[in-house]
Amino acid sequence: MNMNLYQLLKNDIRASIVLARNYRLAGERRLAAQFLNDAAESRLELLGVLHAPN
Secondary structure (H helix, E strand, O other): OOHHHHHHHHHHHHHHHHHHHHHHHOOOHHHHHHHHHHHHHHHHHHHHHHHOOO
């Protein structure tokens, strides 16, 4: 497994969640939902990396 890719995906998920929270608190629900969707997509990519054969 490529540890660099793993760390980048984890950071992307965290950043998307933080942005979603900030936009939700600012009343921007649509943008918050988009960032949560981005986090979900990154999570699926991360799971694919974790379960990929070496």
